Amino acid sequence: xxxxxxxxxxxxxxxxxxxxxxxxxxxxxxxxxxxxxxxxxxxxxxxxxxxxxxxxxxxxxxxxxxxxxxxxxxxxxxxxxxxxxxxxxxxxxxxxxxxxxxxxxxxxxxxxxxxxxxxxxxxxxxxxxxxxxxxxxxxxxxxxxxxxxxxxxxxxxxxxxxxxxxxxxxxxxxxxxxxxxxxxxxxxxxxxxxxxxxxxxxxxxxxxxxxxxxxxxxxxxxxxxxxxxxxxxxxxxxxxxxxxxxxxxxxxxxxxxxxxxxxxxxxxxxxxxxxx
Ligand SMILES: NC(=O)c1ccc[n+]([C@@H]2O[C@H](COP(=O)([O-])OP(=O)(O)OC[C@H]3O[C@@H](n4cnc5c(N)ncnc54)[C@H](OP(=O)(O)O)[C@@H]3O)[C@@H](O)[C@H]2O)c1
Numbered sequence: 001x002x003x004x005x006x007x008x009x010x011x012x013x014x015x016x017x018x019x020x021x022x023x024x025x026x027x028x029x030x031x032x033x034x035x036x037x038x039x040x041x042x043x044x045x046x047x048x049x050x051x052x053x054x055x056x057x058x059x060x061x062x063x064x065x066x067x068x069x070x071x072x073x074x075x076x077x078x079x080x081x082x083x084x085x086x087x088x089x090x091x092x093x094x095x096x097x098x099x100x101x102x103x104x105x106x107x108x109x110x111x112x113x114x115x116x117x118x119x120x121x122x123x124x125x126x127x128x129x130x131x132x133x134x135x136x137x138x139x140x141x142x143x144x145x146x147x148x149x150x151x152x153x154x155x156x157x158x159x160x161x162x163x164x165x166x167x168x169x170x171x172x173x174x175x176x177x178x179x180x181x182x183x184x185x186x187x188x189x190x191x192x193x194x195x196x197x198x199x200x201x202x203x204x205x206x207x208x209x210x211x212x213x214x215x216x217x218x219x220x221x222x223x224x225x226x227x228x229x230x231x232x233x234x235x236x237x238x239x240x241x242x243x244x245x246x247x248x249x250x251x252x253x254x255x256x257x258x259x260x261x262x263x264x265x266x267x268x269x270x271x272x273x274x275x276x
Pocket of ligand 1: 051221
């Protein structure tokens, strides 16, 4: 049997980096993309490629490289993403577009490029790395949560459209996981503040909340790579994958009791903000 082929976006850091190594280690051919191509792992079976998921030409080059080799495409792992944190009143519209383009539109446009090949094969899987932030929200993460909730809906609808061809679209919902993500989100929150912003103190509460989620979870990027691998290889894939029971329960509770859950989170952040 020929090697299985996976496309991984956001392969220069965190979960995408770990997934690139894991899939290659299992003998897959990995097309691994990121803007910082020099940070993508190298080794047998790995094809590092420069990719900006917000750029149409870059997306096409990424996918065409393997299709030109006449290869099949077994899995597209839409993993690239970041948190454009900041107060909704103050995040500039350019940043809003960049957030939507990276986390949501980039994934959907890349998917369009691989679906014809997958349909021809009669097999294939789109794995979308969302977040428990697709179900929960907290202050300053508004546009990030919009993209992750949007990704969940988009993936679920896609799944209803492509199952007839033997294809699937599934969602991974990580909770706090060791990677560069939290520092980038907090940095963005600071940079998005206007001078003398009334929201400045809230950044500190948010930083404490996000760091607290990391400390409580202890999930590593390597742990999440294993979840991606399960989603890629399960005979009967699920619509949702979680790393831990806690992540699953938190998401479920937030979905079933959105009012009480989110009022609680908001209270915690404001309390963390006051207790310097
Ligand atoms: N860590 C967490 O706690 C957590 C929790 C839930 C969900 N997530 C989600 O998990 C995914 C992976 O994040 P991570 O935790 O591994 O964070 P990370 O270490 O910051 O990695 C993010 C990756 O996304 C890539 N990326 C960002 N913008 C891109 C663009 N325009 N084009 C191509 N690649 C781009 C980055 O590569 P370049 O900068 O080199 O392009 C990097 O490889 C994200 O979608 C994130 O939202 C993370």
